[in-house]
Amino acid sequence: MLVVGSIVIRVADLHAQLAFWTAALDYVAREPIDVDFALLRSRSGAGPNVSLDAHPSERVLPPRIHLDLYAEDQRAEVARLEALGAEVVPWDKQPDDADYVIMQDxxxxxxCVIDAAGWDGFVRHRVARA
Known part of the structure; x- marks a missing residue:
């Protein structure tokens, strides 16, 4: 049986992205941190790890894969992430009733930050194509 162990994000500035993602997710880095790689894990042990891999990578839009981050208070989380340096990505095809906000680090x-308030645990948002 397979289990998702880590989601790897390619980054240019490992230390800046380490600061962003640990604060964004309330994760901690496994020590020691390599020159070009860091593994982040949840403080509570829930959910997959997120790894930061400092290697050049061409940015593709729309991305072939992205994280969906579930939030009980979507508005507060979007504001918190913006304060950490993330930006909301406008998308003219986003439906008015979308339960997600597209962001970038x-x-x-x-x-995406998904409004999960009141959910029963199943994904209910439409796939963002921005």
Whole structure:
């Protein structure tokens, strides 16, 4: 049986992205941190690890894969992430009733913040194509 162990994000500035993602997800880095790689894990042990891999990579839009981050208070989380350096990505095809906000980290890696308030655990949002 396979289990998702880590989601790897390519980054240019490992230390800046380490600061962003640990604060964004409330994850901690496994020590020691390599020159070009860091593994982040949840403080609570829930969910997959996120690894940061400092190697050049061409940015593709729309991205072939992205993170969906579930939020009980979507508005507060979007504001918190913006304060950490993330940006909301406008998309003219986003439906008015969308339960997601498309964002990007300080290096342009895209992710969505999903309004999960009141969910029963199943994904109900439409796939973002921005």
């Amino acid at each position: 300080p290096e342009g890696n895209r992710f």
